[in-house]
Amino acid sequence: MKYASSNLAKLGSFLRGKTYFLGLASFVTIAALLFLWAFKVRLEIIIMLAILWFGFLLVSLAVEYWRKTAFYKALLANLDRLDQAYLILETLTEPRFYDGEILYAALYKINKSMLENVTNYRMRSQEFQEYVEMWIHEVKTPLATLSLISHDPKINQQIKRLNDYVEQILYFVRAENAEQDYLIAANNLANIINEVASRNREVLLAKKIDFEVHDVGYEVYTDAKWLEFILNQIINNSIKYSSSKIRITTTITDRTITLTISDNGIGIAEKDLPRVFDKSFTGSNGRLGKQSTGMGLYIAKTLCQKLGHKIEIDSKPQQYTKVSITFAKSKYFNVIDAQTYKKVTEM
Numbered sequence: 001m002k003y004a005s006s007n008l009a010k011l012g013s014f015l016r017g018k019t020y021f022l023g024l025a026s027f028v029t030i031a032a033l034l035f036l037w038a039f040k041v042r043l044e045i046i047i048m049l050a051i052l053w054f055g056f057l058l059v060s061l062a063v064e065y066w067r068k069t070a071f072y073k074a075l076l077a078n079l080d081r082l083d084q085a086y087l088i089l090e091t092l093t094e095p096r097f098y099d100g101e102i103l104y105a106a107l108y109k110i111n112k113s114m115l116e117n118v119t120n121y122r123m124r125s126q127e128f129q130e131y132v133e134m135w136i137h138e139v140k141t142p143l144a145t146l147s148l149i150s151h152d153p154k155i156n157q158q159i160k161r162l163n164d165y166v167e168q169i170l171y172f173v174r175a176e177n178a179e180q181d182y183l184i185a186a187n188n189l190a191n192i193i194n195e196v197a198s199r200n201r202e203v204l205l206a207k208k209i210d211f212e213v214h215d216v217g218y219e220v221y222t223d224a225k226w227l228e229f230i231l232n233q234i235i236n237n238s239i240k241y242s243s244s245k246i247r248i249t250t251t252i253t254d255r256t257i258t259l260t261i262s263d264n265g266i267g268i269a270e271k272d273l274p275r276v277f278d279k280s281f282t283g284s285n286g287r288l289g290k291q292s293t294g295m296g297l298y299i300a301k302t303l304c305q306k307l308g309h310k311i312e313i314d315s316k317p318q319q320y321t322k323v324s325i326t327f328a329k330s331k332y333f334n335v336i337d338a339q340t341y342k343k344v345t346e347m
Contacts, residue, residue, distance in 0.1 A: 014065050025057060064097065071095045086114050129173050136170045157203050164236060168295060171229055175302045182223035182307065189259060190217040192224055193248060196231045203239055210245040218250060218257055220327040226303050227325075230311075231261070233296040234323045238263035241285055241321075255328065262322040268315035276313055277301040 015022070029050070036046050071092075078091040089111050094104050143166070147159045174181055193216055197204075204211050238246050243265035251258045268276060272283035280294040297313075304311040304325065315321040 010069060011065065014068070015061075018061070029053060067095070067097050068100065071097075071100050086111055132173050133170060136166050139166060153202060153206055157206065160199075160203065164232070165293075167229065168233075168293075168299065171226075171303065172295060172299050175299055175306070182226050184221055184223055184307070186219045187222055187224045187227070188217065188219055189250065192228050192231065195228050196235060199232060200235055200239065204246075207239065209239060209243055212245065212247045214247070214249050216248060216250050216259065218252070220257055220259075222307055222309065222327060226307060230300045230303055230325070233300045234261050237296060238265060238321065241265040241267075256326050258324050258326045260322055260324045262320055264320055267317040267319055267321050268313070269317055273313065273315060277311075 032053075033046055033050060036049070075088065075092060078088055079085055082088060082091070089104075089107050092104070095101055140163070143159055143163055147156060147163075150156055150159065190213075193213055197211060197213070235246060238261065241263075243263035246261065246263045248259065248261050251260065266285060269284050272281075272285075275281045276283065277297050277300075278294075279298045281298070282294040301311055308328065310324075310326040310328070312324045312326075313321065314324075
């Protein structure tokens, strides 16, 4: 019944679009029949001509209705199925009725113009990305030189901050096409955490933060460079928001291994928790400190999604913040069961 009602509604819309044609056809038909009647044409002939004429009109309208309905039904159905609607033209057969041909030609021109604009945009975006990456690599050299020649811990802390912000820009620019840059392989969590700890050693010592690492010597399938950046963003947040202790541990199940970074800093307000991974979201802590860009956790979340990892955060104000990264068993990468994860080092 629903399908029949839908078809009746479409037929009604089609006939409304033919109002002028039907009105004119009715007027001409009545005039012609009256003309034949006036010339004393036999009634049987008039009736036969009327039947033939109305039959011709009905068949013409039915064929037109069927052709248009089939075309527009396919158009709408394909639009619903396509993720990229601009490819709709590739799924359609060129119609054989006039207004359909006009629409098809218009869609072709629109599609061609859109593809040209997208191509130009991608080229400009690629050129900008390449320029930013080149600039970042160039600016890292003087920053590294400053770090080597400076013996002032406070200056070195500021240089490190600059390095972190420069690196954040690089990973943000690369995040959209991260899969072209990372290499998934078995990596030891302990080695990656050691690298992150070394990068933050001076600031950890300066702020007298206890950095505890327990039971992390497991192999996971990830990209070491990307994971190091993600962990660095998390630990920088812990340092920034008044922690006196940072603790890193792992939890293993039959299918996953979860790395948890916890601190005893100022925590995150409950109302902010659902949005901490949103782009440019700084929350109440960021507004108080006025140092947060709101990009670190957003980029970390984006990269975790690209790598196939799950990242979650839990916190209570003035008590703790816990960030967990879960590495799932992957048949594609032939990851072994959690029970047989090989502990390669001890910290």
